[in-house]
Amino acid sequence: MTVSPVTEPTPLASAVQKRTARPRRFLMCPPEHFAVTYAINPWMDPASGADRARALAQWERLHEAYLELGHQVELIEPVEGLPDMVFAANGGLVVDGRVYGARFRHPQRRPEGPAYLEWFRRNGFTEILEPAHVNEGEGDFAVLDGLILAGTGFRTEQAAHTEAQEHLGRPVVTLRLVDPRFYHLDTALFPLGDDNIAYYPGAFSPGSRAVLQRLFPDALVAEEADAAVLGLNAVCDGRHVVINAEATGLIAQLRRRGFEPVPVDLSELRKAGGGPKCCTLELRV
């Protein structure tokens, strides 16, 4: 009797599955007035000496990376006296062409809400809701095909989740953030394609962790070391993942799953608590 050799599937077999990118439309704000002059999250220290010229150069590189990947980027005029306006993700939430406006928690950033709303009005958006509740736009909302994940605990009020659901007509699932380093949802979680996510469990309450496990049994679970360099503040187009270069463990995990990491250096903007995703608002039209 001859025994035919058993061929073990190689662990790489699943990793080489082809991922497909979908071109995106983004809104960004050049950090022309960037500075760290106040502290509204644990990353910020006005004594850190954030360098605006360096921040601008790093931001330019991010902008270029999007263009090289074939995405379309629109720009909003930065406003003097609003040093955090570079974090465009906080400027609103756009789903199916409908805009849910932002209402900032801290007085230092409050004028950004109307500035972004004005941009939407001038750029052809008509279904715009001026929010009644505090919410910091895509900073606290992650959009997937079937649902929107929403953070609360530090910035966005839970009532805003209901308000967004009503305006956008997509189910919104509330998640509770518990670690002040990860004060916005987008510092701890990002969508991987349209139906999966990557996240750092330590940022969430036990109940929210259980919700994420149930909704996304195949999620990419990130390590604290990668979360601690804001590695989860990444932008995935379905195939490429624009991500902080220091998040080396997460970058390797993404590669193993067949994604193509595009590392960027935003170390200067991290002094304000932001990374690539914070600088990027997706216009889903």
Ligand code: ARG
């Ligand atoms: N300094 C800004 C703040 O604390 C950083 C915002 C980062 N944006 C984000 N989407 N996580 O509000």
